[in-house]
Amino acid sequence: MVKIRIPATSANMGAGFDSMGIALSLYNYVTAEENDSGKLEIDIIDDSAKFLPTDEENLIYRSMKRVFDLTGHKCPGLKLTLENNIMITRGLGSSSAGIVGGVVAANKLCGDKLSTDEMLRLAADIEGHPDNVTPALVGGFTVNVMTRHSVRYVKTELNPDELRFAALVPDFYLQTKKSREVLPKSVPHNDAVYNAGHSALLAASLITGKYENIRTAVGDKLHQNYRKRLIPNMDSLFRLCYQKGALGVYLSGAGPTIIAIVDGSDKKFACEISGILLSKMKDWKLYELRPDNIGACVIENQQNK
Ligand code: HSE
Numbered sequence: 001m002v003k004i005r006i007p008a009t010s011a012n013m014g015a016g017f018d019s020m021g022i023a024l025s026l027y028n029y030v031t032a033e034e035n036d037s038g039k040l041e042i043d044i045i046d047d048s049a050k051f052l053p054t055d056e057e058n059l060i061y062r063s064m065k066r067v068f069d070l071t072g073h074k075c076p077g078l079k080l081t082l083e084n085n086i087m088i089t090r091g092l093g094s095s096s097a098g099i100v101g102g103v104v105a106a107n108k109l110c111g112d113k114l115s116t117d118e119m120l121r122l123a124a125d126i127e128g129h130p131d132n133v134t135p136a137l138v139g140g141f142t143v144n145v146m147t148r149h150s151v152r153y154v155k156t157e158l159n160p161d162e163l164r165f166a167a168l169v170p171d172f173y174l175q176t177k178k179s180r181e182v183l184p185k186s187v188p189h190n191d192a193v194y195n196a197g198h199s200a201l202l203a204a205s206l207i208t209g210k211y212e213n214i215r216t217a218v219g220d221k222l223h224q225n226y227r228k229r230l231i232p233n234m235d236s237l238f239r240l241c242y243q244k245g246a247l248g249v250y251l252s253g254a255g256p257t258i259i260a261i262v263d264g265s266d267k268k269f270a271c272e273i274s275g276i277l278l279s280k281m282k283d284w285k286l287y288e289l290r291p292d293n294i295g296a297c298v299i300e301n302q303q304n305k
Pocket of ligand 1: 011223
């Protein structure tokens with residue numbers, strides 16, 4: 001039996017479309033037990049059970065199967081117990097957490113046949129882009145690019161005492177596919193130049209602690225403006241977060257969650273925004289998260305006991 005903990009992730013971070021992400025302190029858990037039953041049993045112990053398949057279509061199982069096929073591991077029967085705390089289809093990396101959880105659990109059951117880079121390549125291949133799976137696997141703030149044969153990335157640990165990530169999560173879903181369909185096939189050269197500069201500034205500023213640059217650096221012209229028609233109140237929530245002192249505000253992944261990056265010493269932001277949401281926008285809720293620098297990890301391993 002192995003039990004894996006996998007963090008939520010927030011991709012794009014403004015300008016870093018499909019290429020930047022950060023792991024955050026909200027976790028899913030995958031417990032995998034091999035047995036001789038000849039069957040697959042999947043038990044989801046939270047409300048997401050209403051929405052997720054519990055047969056061979058399950059994303060975690062499909063990800064595990066990719067590892068078993070790749071490594072030649074024979075698995076006669078399997079029981080999975082899943083605890084999903086990352087809200088699904090909200091832009092906080094729930095599908096990447098599933099993929100990474102499945103890949104890491106299966107690799108443990110196989111006796112660690114795949115390296116971290118091989119697991120990452122496989123997870124990015126299943127997901128289609130690396131911006132969530134990389135931080136879900138290795139933790140931290142990551143800048144990632146997918147080549148034909150691998151994912152090239154740099155991970156930087158962010159100090160959880162210096163920065164908080166307030167996630168404003170609405171009660172509606174937004175499928176990534178739908179949120180990508182509203183993006184244009186091509187963009188003006190100026191907009192591409194804008195994002196190249198801003199994403200470089202964001203990475204450099206987070207890595208060197210120049211947090212006063214974050215507000216400028218999260219500026220984006222590749223996706224947020226196109227997506228805001230799918231997210232009622234996005235503009236007013238951005239304004240509200242800046243009024244209350246956020247260092248930077250951006251759409252998390254494909255949305256609809258909005259992330260406000262807040263100074264770690266700010267004691268008022270979360271309380272004030274939560275109060276306003278409760279009185280005026282009850283369909284949004286704030287979760288105060290911190291950077292996770294660990295990524296997916298094995299928290300129980302009883303294979304040889
Ligand atoms: N980079 C992706 C997007 C994240 O913005 O569509 C969602 O998976």
